[in-house]
Amino acid sequence: MRHIYVLILFVIFPNSVLGQPLQVFIDSNVNQKGQVHLALTMKNTGSKPVFHIQPMFHFHHSMSMMTAIRELGPGQSITLENDKHPPVLRVGRYPISAGVKYETLYEGGESKTALHTDSFYFEEPVKSEVGGSIQSSGGPASSNLRIMIQNNSDSLKNIRMMLLLPPGMIAEKFNGMMGFTLRGNEKKNFDVTVKRGENLDEDRFPVRLMVEYGEMLKHYSGEIKGIMQFSPSWYSAKYLPHFTVLIVMGLIWIGVYFRFYNSTINTKGKING
Numbered sequence: 001m002r003h004i005y006v007l008i009l010f011v012i013f014p015n016s017v018l019g020q021p022l023q024v025f026i027d028s029n030v031n032q033k034g035q036v037h038l039a040l041t042m043k044n045t046g047s048k049p050v051f052h053i054q055p056m057f058h059f060h061h062s063m064s065m066m067t068a069i070r071e072l073g074p075g076q077s078i079t080l081e082n083d084k085h086p087p088v089l090r091v092g093r094y095p096i097s098a099g100v101k102y103e104t105l106y107e108g109g110e111s112k113t114a115l116h117t118d119s120f121y122f123e124e125p126v127k128s129e130v131g132g133s134i135q136s137s138g139g140p141a142s143s144n145l146r147i148m149i150q151n152n153s154d155s156l157k158n159i160r161m162m163l164l165l166p167p168g169m170i171a172e173k174f175n176g177m178m179g180f181t182l183r184g185n186e187k188k189n190f191d192v193t194v195k196r197g198e199n200l201d202e203d204r205f206p207v208r209l210m211v212e213y214g215e216m217l218k219h220y221s222g223e224i225k226g227i228m229q230f231s232p233s234w235y236s237a238k239y240l241p242h243f244t245v246l247i248v249m250g251l252i253w254i255g256v257y258f259r260f261y262n263s264t265i266n267t268k269g270k271i272n273g
Contacts (some may be wrong), residue, residue: 004189019047019182020112021048022042022044022046022050022072022114023043023044023114024039024042024055024100025040025116026038026041026116026193027041028118030121030122030192031272032182034085034087034088034089035078035083035087036083036085036086036087036088036120037147038057038081038082038085039080039081039082040057040066040079040098041078042057042077042078042079042080042100042114043075043077044075044076044077049071049073049074049144050072050102051071051102051104052102052103053070053071053072054100054167055068055098055099055100056098057096057097057227057246058099058164059084059100060273062086064082067080069129070234072107074157075146076176080262082182084092090122090214090217090218090219091217091218092122092124093120093121093128093220093221094119094120094121094122094212094221095118095210095212095221095222096118096119096120096160097116097118097164097169097208097210098116099114099115099166100113100115102114112209113167115168115206115208116227118165119221119222121244122219125189126218127218128213128220129151129153129220130149130150130159130182131149131150131222131226132147133147133148133224134146134147134207134209134224134226136180136226136227136228138194138229138231139231140196140230141143141195141196142230143196143229143230144183144192144209145191145192145194145226145228146189146191147192147209148187148188149182149190149211150182150186150187151183151185151186152185153185154185155248156181156184157181157182157213159179159181159182159211159212159213160174160179160211160213161178161209161210161212162178162211163178163190163209164207164210165205165228166197166205167197168198169194169196170195170197173192183250183253194228203229203230204228204230205227205228206226207226207227208223208224209226210222210223211223211224
């Protein structure tokens with residue numbers, strides 16, 4: 001009976017709950033002149049094809065749309081090259097990220113987003129001294145991001161930030177880049193409201209805050225990761241029917257268990273009698 005119950009759990013929950021089917025990887029190479037060569041690899045690790053795949057690179061000052069892919073079957077992968085990143089001039093580390101939008105069906109499928117962030121360095125792999133966290137809460141139409149930024153060093157930092165969101169989403173009062181000054185060991189908190197994009201059926205999305213600053217003629221970058229939520233943590237409009245079925249099946253299982261248990265007790269009582 002226990003094995004049947006475990007099997008029911010895996011049947012009820014869809015694959016999208018267990019993991020992202022489209023995996024994204026970035027390979028970077030920087031020559032001595034500061035010219036950047038990037039390669040974006042997308043692999044379908046799921047059991048079904050994905051469609052209308054639209055990749056996009058996010059640079060620290062711009063974006064670069066890439067060739068759209070009509071379909072990737074299970075186990076298939078493709079690598080696209082990109083040389084549009086502006087040359088880097090300062091020694092140090094630079095952020096790089098890619099957002100890939102795709103659909104689960106050729107027509108009328110769910111629209112999903114895979115977000116991958118990384119960084120590359122020019123001559124010296126310096127480490128950022130600015131960290132923080134992202135907390136999220138919200139309803140079905142908008143999500144509130146509570147962002148904390150902290151300077152973990154004794155020196156002043158003039159930082160610039162870029163918030164990476166899934167395509168189609170809009171952040172109020174945070175258009176493009178935002179910057180401010182952090183004194184030594186200072187911490188700041190601020191809120192950002194994000195409106196859900198159209199044709200996005202998920203309730204939870206990855207969100208990344210890229211943080212950059214310059215110091216002693218060097219360039220530093222880091223990222224703060226979070227999950228953006230469009231419903232309370234105990235509720236998901238998309239998966240509520242699945243949870244309802246799970247509860248019903250659990251009640252049935254409990255009923256069968258106690259019926260079997262009582263039947264066993266009565267049988268033993270008759271034999272002993």
